[in-house]
Amino acid sequence: MNTPDKALAYLLADSGYDVWMGNVRGNTYSKNHVSLSPRQKEFWQFSWAEMGYYDLPAIIDYVLDKTQAEDLYYVGFSMGTTIFWAMMNDRPEYNQKVRCMVGMGPVAYVGNAKGPLARASSQVVLIESLANFFGRYEFLSFGVLMDKVMGFACDERVFTSALCRNILFRMTGSNEKQLNKEFLPVFLTNTPAGTSVWTVTHYLQEIKSGNFQRYDYGEELNQQKYNSKYPPKYDLSKVVVPVALFSSENDWLAAPKDVEQLRLELPNVVYHKVVADPMFTHLDFVWAKDADQLVYKHVLKILAIF
Numbered sequence: 001m002n003t004p005d006k007a008l009a010y011l012l013a014d015s016g017y018d019v020w021m022g023n024v025r026g027n028t029y030s031k032n033h034v035s036l037s038p039r040q041k042e043f044w045q046f047s048w049a050e051m052g053y054y055d056l057p058a059i060i061d062y063v064l065d066k067t068q069a070e071d072l073y074y075v076g077f078s079m080g081t082t083i084f085w086a087m088m089n090d091r092p093e094y095n096q097k098v099r100c101m102v103g104m105g106p107v108a109y110v111g112n113a114k115g116p117l118a119r120a121s122s123q124v125v126l127i128e129s130l131a132n133f134f135g136r137y138e139f140l141s142f143g144v145l146m147d148k149v150m151g152f153a154c155d156e157r158v159f160t161s162a163l164c165r166n167i168l169f170r171m172t173g174s175n176e177k178q179l180n181k182e183f184l185p186v187f188l189t190n191t192p193a194g195t196s197v198w199t200v201t202h203y204l205q206e207i208k209s210g211n212f213q214r215y216d217y218g219e220e221l222n223q224q225k226y227n228s229k230y231p232p233k234y235d236l237s238k239v240v241v242p243v244a245l246f247s248s249e250n251d252w253l254a255a256p257k258d259v260e261q262l263r264l265e266l267p268n269v270v271y272h273k274v275v276a277d278p279m280f281t282h283l284d285f286v287w288a289k290d291a292d293q294l295v296y297k298h299v300l301k302i303l304a305i306f
Contacts, residue, residue: 001183001186001187001286001287002180002183002286002287002291003180005292006289006291006292006296008075008286008291008292008296008299009021011292011296011300012075012300012303015300017073017303018067020059020063020072022056022059022080023059024048024051024055024056024079024083024195025046025050025051025055026044026046026138026194026195026196026199027193027194027195028193028194029193038138041137043137044137044138044196044197044198045137045196045198046196046198046199047196047198047199047201047202047215048079048082048083048086048199048202048203049086049202049214049215051079051083051086051199052082052083052084052085052086052087052089052090053086053087053090053091055083056083056084056087057087057091057094060072060074060094060097060098061097064097070097071096071097071098071099072097072098072099073098073099073100073101073102073303073306074098074100074101074102075101075102075104075299076101076102076103076104076106077103077104077105077285077286078104078105078107078253078254078282078285079107079199081103081104081105081106081107081108082107082108084101084103084239085108085212085234085236085239086234088238088239088240088241089234089235089236089238089239092238092240095238095239095240095241098241099241099242099306100241100242100243100244100270100302100303100305100306101239101241101242101243101244102243102244102246102299102302102303103243103244103245103246104246104285104286104295104299105246105247105248105251105253105254105282105285106245106246106247106254106259106262107203107253107254107258108212108234108236108258108261108262108265109206109210109211109212109258109261109262110203110206110207110253110254110255110258111206111207111209111210111211111257111258112255112256112257112258113207113252113253113255113258114252114255115252115253117200117203117204117207117253118207118252120204121204121205121207121208122208124201124204124205124208127197127201127204128197128201136197137196137197137198138194138195138196138197139194139195139196139197139199139200175250175277175279175280175281175284175288177279177289178277178279178280178281178284178288178289178290178291179287179288179289180287180289183287187287198215202215211233212233212234212236212262213230213231213232213233213234214226214231214232214233214234215231216230216231217231236262236265236266236267237265237266237267239266239267239268240267240268241268242268242270242306243266243268243269243270244269244270244271244272244273244299244302245259245262245263245269245271245272245273246272246273246275246285246295246298246299247259247272247273247274247275248274248275248277248280248281248282248284248285249274249275249278249280250278250279250280250281251280251281251282252281252282253282254282256274270302271302273295273298275294275295276294277290277294280294
């Protein structure tokens with residue numbers, strides 16, 4: 001999502017790290033299944049809770065098996081941090097497999113989120129009902145044709161590029177001076193890459209409740225699944241691995257108050273940096289022009305300590 005002299009994966013590789021880039025189920029790059037088709041409802045019955053319980057442990061075990069290492073560094077952004085907290089709650093033995101965790105734009109609590117997602121949270125039950133009624137179980141997946149259209153329409157040389165920027169800023173907050181406009185077609189043909197409706201509604205439920213908790217299926221199904229009318233809350237005290245947090249004041253999805261609540265509940269936060277740019281937004285963590293200086297150089301310093 002950035003030039004080789006600025007993108008984090010390249011900087012890590014140039015610093016001598018073995019870099020493995022994880023992925024999770026249901027997006028453009030991960031739609032295979034041993035028995036189900038993406039055309040089936042059952043394929044999409046997952047949220048980030050399943051990614052934390054199944055996908056992330058599988059990724060970690062795969063990397064450790066291939067490298068024959070005892071542990072690894074974990075760098076997560078946004079939902080990549082959410083599934084990490086969920087994994088450690090459900091499978092705390094994975095604390096022994098991670099040397100240090102870096103969380104950029106860390107997301108657990110989202111009660112203070114802003115923007116369209118926050119406004120939609122009050123209608124989460126209606127959204128779920130409509131999605132089921134119309135048979136829509138996948139969210140924000142554009143497909144190959146739409147990717148090509150976006151790639152053309154968002155080219156800085158085309159008059160529609162301003163519209164692309166506005167769509168982007170409406171979702172995540174505005175920080176135009178950090179946006180590499182030449183990269184806009186790349187950004188918007190890869191982001192968003194799609195997921196399940198449940199993944200999004202799980203976050204909407206949390207915005208509404210203010211809790212960091214499991215998926216809320218409704219009182220009847222909750223009773224069957226959790227033996228409780230209400231979904232259980234995740235226990236962040238189980239995340240005992242050293243954690244470094246990177247947050248920003250203008251992050252609409254990992255709002256400062258929510259990050260502070262996360263920081264207070266994690267038992268082993270060794271570092272917390274608020275990005276110096278007061279306009280730095282959520283997606284700036286992965287594509288800002290100055291992310292290498294504002295964030296990544298500090299990430300490298302933290303990893304070097306452990």
